[in-house]
Amino acid sequence: MILADRHILVTGAARGLGAEIASKLAAEGAKLILADLLVEEGKATAQRLGAQFLPVDLADPASISGLAGKASALCEGKLDGLVNCGAIATGIGGITYDEIDIDVWDKVMQVNVRGTWLMIRACAEMLKASGSGRVVNLASDTALWGAPRLMAYTASKGAVMSMTRSYARELGPDRVGVTAVAPGILTTQSTEYVPEARHQLYQENSAVPGPQGPEEITDVIAFLLTKGALTLTGQVLPVNNGFVFK
Numbered sequence: 001m002i003l004a005d006r007h008i009l010v011t012g013a014a015r016g017l018g019a020e021i022a023s024k025l026a027a028e029g030a031k032l033i034l035a036d037l038l039v040e041e042g043k044a045t046a047q048r049l050g051a052q053f054l055p056v057d058l059a060d061p062a063s064i065s066g067l068a069g070k071a072s073a074l075c076e077g078k079l080d081g082l083v084n085c086g087a088i089a090t091g092i093g094g095i096t097y098d099e100i101d102i103d104v105w106d107k108v109m110q111v112n113v114r115g116t117w118l119m120i121r122a123c124a125e126m127l128k129a130s131g132s133g134r135v136v137n138l139a140s141d142t143a144l145w146g147a148p149r150l151m152a153y154t155a156s157k158g159a160v161m162s163m164t165r166s167y168a169r170e171l172g173p174d175r176v177g178v179t180a181v182a183p184g185i186l187t188t189q190s191t192e193y194v195p196e197a198r199h200q201l202y203q204e205n206s207a208v209p210g211p212q213g214p215e216e217i218t219d220v221i222a223f224l225l226t227k228g229a230l231t232l233t234g235q236v237l238p239v240n241n242g243f244v245f246k
């Protein structure tokens with residue numbers, strides 16, 4: 001088990017990819033703290049995996065500070081891993097750049113960009129105290145290939161990639177590694193609303209053709225949370241079966 005006894009906090013873990021990641025990390029021996037806005041689903045996922053659950057609203061700075069404080073009590077001030085998976089990831093595509101509501105744009109940035117910045121900031125001292133702290137940010141390959149009709153989301157995930165690089169340099173002296181993964185389109189509940197043509201585009205143009213399940217990218221994420229992954233700090237890894245090459 002590559003994550004035995006490592007304390008890892010996963011946001012957005014109630015459902016979808018976050019729950020799949022949590023399941024893999026639990027199987028690798030991690031001591032998990034799951035956090036999400038969805039309290040009932042989050043508690044159910046945590047119970048299934050023998051994990052702790054804490055509620056958080058990533059749009060609210062005070063809620064993020066509160067989460068970090070409670071997590072610190074659970075891991076005695078030493079956090080080995082943080083997975084920033086919580087995001088507004090569904091229901092915001094399919095419209096052009098001039099159809100996006102200003103309030104929706106702001107909310108996506110608040111949660112996906114500011115939320116990621118504040119989560120790492122709130123956990124930084126705990127990650128440093130670990131001696132081998134690792135952060136994995138969920139980006140998206142849509143920001144690499146310039147997916148159309150998804151502007152607020154792609155802009156937010158591009159910002160997550162930039163933050164990954166800058167955070168890697170700011171936290172590197174304390175041996176905290178910060179990486180990002182950029183999945184393609186996965187067979188999750190969140191992508192059910194995406195038109196079939198976009199699913200087909202991925203399935204037919206990837207080096208490994210066909211649909212990609214969320215469980216197919218969790219091995220890579222688990223590895224990025226190990227002590228041995230520090231040399232990858234600052235990197236953005238497309239985990240999309242070869243749909244885009246970086």
Ligand SMILES: NC(=O)c1ccc[n+]([C@@H]2O[C@H](COP(=O)([O-])OP(=O)(O)OC[C@H]3O[C@@H](n4cnc5c(N)ncnc54)[C@H](O)[C@@H]3O)[C@@H](O)[C@H]2O)c1
Nearest residue numbers: 012016017037057058085086087089138140183185186190
């Ligand atoms: N599914 C994909 O194809 C895909 C592809 C690329 C990247 N991603 C990324 O993976 C992550 C998970 O996506 P998913 O597909 O499972 O989507 P999802 O919508 O099922 O999951 C997102 C999770 O984040 C939580 N969340 C949303 N707003 C929140 C807030 N304000 N505070 C706390 N939690 C909040 C949701 O409750 C949910 O559990 C996201 O960062 C997404 O951008 C997913």
